[in-house]
Amino acid sequence: MEWDWEFAWSILPQLLDGFRITILATVLGAIVAAVLGLVFAILRRSPSRLVSRGTGFVVEFIRGTPLLVQLYFIFYVLPDLGIRLPALTAGVIGMGLHYATYTAEVYRGGIEAVSRGQWEAAKATNLTTRQAWIHVILPQAVPPMIPAMANYLLAMFKETPLLSAITVLELMNQARSVANSSYRYVEPMTMVGVMFLIVSVISVVGLRWLERRYGGVGK
Amino acid sequence: MGDWSGYLTLIFQGAWTTIQLTLMGSALALVMAFLAGLGRLSRHAVLRWLATVYIEFFRGTSIFVQLFWIYFVLPMTGLWAPTPMQAGVLALGLNVGAYGAEVVRGAILAVPRDQTEACIAVNLTRFQRMRHVILPQALPLMLPTFGNNAIELLKATAVVSLISLADMTFQAQIVRSQTGNTLLPFITILVLYFAMSSAISFGMRRLERRVTRGLDGVR
Numbered sequence: 001m002e003w004d005w006e007f008a009w010s011i012l013p014q015l016l017d018g019f020r021i022t023i024l025a026t027v028l029g030a031i032v033a034a035v036l037g038l039v040f041a042i043l044r045r046s047p048s049r050l051v052s053r054g055t056g057f058v059v060e061f062i063r064g065t066p067l068l069v070q071l072y073f074i075f076y077v078l079p080d081l082g083i084r085l086p087a088l089t090a091g092v093i094g095m096g097l098h099y100a101t102y103t104a105e106v107y108r109g110g111i112e113a114v115s116r117g118q119w120e121a122a123k124a125t126n127l128t129t130r131q132a133w134i135h136v137i138l139p140q141a142v143p144p145m146i147p148a149m150a151n152y153l154l155a156m157f158k159e160t161p162l163l164s165a166i167t168v169l170e171l172m173n174q175a176r177s178v179a180n181s182s183y184r185y186v187e188p189m190t191m192v193g194v195m196f197l198i199v200s201v202i203s204v205v206g207l208r209w210l211e212r213r214y215g216g217v218g219k
Numbered sequence: 220m221g222d223w224s225g226y227l228t229l230i231f232q233g234a235w236t237t238i239q240l241t242l243m244g245s246a247l248a249l250v251m252a253f254l255a256g257l258g259r260l261s262r263h264a265v266l267r268w269l270a271t272v273y274i275e276f277f278r279g280t281s282i283f284v285q286l287f288w289i290y291f292v293l294p295m296t297g298l299w300a301p302t303p304m305q306a307g308v309l310a311l312g313l314n315v316g317a318y319g320a321e322v323v324r325g326a327i328l329a330v331p332r333d334q335t336e337a338c339i340a341v342n343l344t345r346f347q348r349m350r351h352v353i354l355p356q357a358l359p360l361m362l363p364t365f366g367n368n369a370i371e372l373l374k375a376t377a378v379v380s381l382i383s384l385a386d387m388t389f390q391a392q393i394v395r396s397q398t399g400n401t402l403l404p405f406i407t408i409l410v411l412y413f414a415m416s417s418a419i420s421f422g423m424r425r426l427e428r429r430v431t432r433g434l435d436g437v438r
Contacts, residue, residue: 064370064416065409066377069388073409076401158281165381172283185291193280193288200279 008187018174032096037103059101075166091163110145143214233390240376247312256323277317286310303384326360366423
């Protein structure tokens with residue numbers, strides 16, 4: 001089967017449409033993951049054993065099961081319980097929840113990497129807990145987290161094709177619908193691959209820069 | 220939900236497919252990880268370059284796109300038409316192998332330089348140096364990350380349901396469409412996936428203890 005440039009050119013607008021949704025889903029999912037991850041990290045540090053153990057189990061469970069099945073769960077099961085979500089919302093929640101379990105670890109690592117002496121110094125200078133967090137701990141904990149966070153952002157971007165399985169019209173789904181209506185798989189699938197490759201190659205360069213700029217959290 | 224035991228059998232058949240995919244995919248991933256990881260450290264520029272292209276390509280595009288490319292585009296080039304199982308094992312193995320290659324490379328580089336110098340001093344060949352000195356020390360460093368990679372691979376197997384390979388996720392979808400019950404099939408497979416990933420991390424911890432036995436005084 002020959003590569004047809006004219007055909008490739010003609011389907012480009014439709015693919016770019018899907019690409020927009022892909023980016024949107026990634027950004028929204030990342031926001032959910034960043035916020036929920038912090039919640040998980042804080043709950044895990046809770047003095048109540050029930051809360052910290054419970055959160056620990058939930059995080060382990062989500063990490064140990066496939067994102068695709070979680071998406072199906074949100075998309076098919078919740079409506080039966082009376083919660084009806086648009087496909088994109090369900091996808092964003094699913095991806096955000098899944099990756100929150102990874103970002104929670106980054107938060108934990110970053111917070112634990114700040115030495116105990118800093119806490120003691122903050123206490124000694126009579127800062128409140130709030131002040132200690134805002135002025136002492138977080139400014140030291142956050143920069144080393146940035147490369148690891150960016151890494152998961154990229155990982156999440158690469159998982160977005162899964163959203164096509166719950167009918168979100170993102171890049172992969174557009175490519176499949178083109179392929180199914182024209183019976184040409186070579187161009188759409190290859191173009192999707194190339195688009196992903198372009199974004200990730202650029203991102204990897206950006207990541208290296210972030211790592212140099214901020215250094216990493218241990219691993 | 221009349222014939223629940225029948226549906227459960229269906230899901231267990233899918234679980235067996237998932238296990239097979241995970242085992243074969245992990246085997247291929249392990250081989251690729253060592254080939255590409257050692258390739259990146261090779262003396263020959265061509266090998267280094269090949270390994271880098273392989274790693275960047277498979278890490279840069281998502282497993283979903285790779286799977287569709289292998290299953291739908293490869294046959295059209297007239298080279299080879301894989302069965303869904305072959306396409307699944309190939310995509311999973313090549314994808315996770317690319318991540319594993321970086322683990323292999325990192326672990327080998329983490330072995331202190333004086334080990335290499337000592338090998339040269341006692342006149343070991345390059346092969347002997349790798350086989351008897353460097354790898355035995357690098358292996359324990361790789362294991363924890365390999366464990367995580369194996370779990371990622373297990374989770375990624377759910378994607379093959381989208382090329383209609385009858386794995387656990389696919390069977391759950393069948394049960395859902397035949398019975399209209401959404402909660403039970405998805406909860407069942409979530410628990411099964413979690414059991415499998417727990418089994419992997421348990422096994423890896425055991426293995427780690429075995430491999431690091433006798434290294435206590437060294438590290």
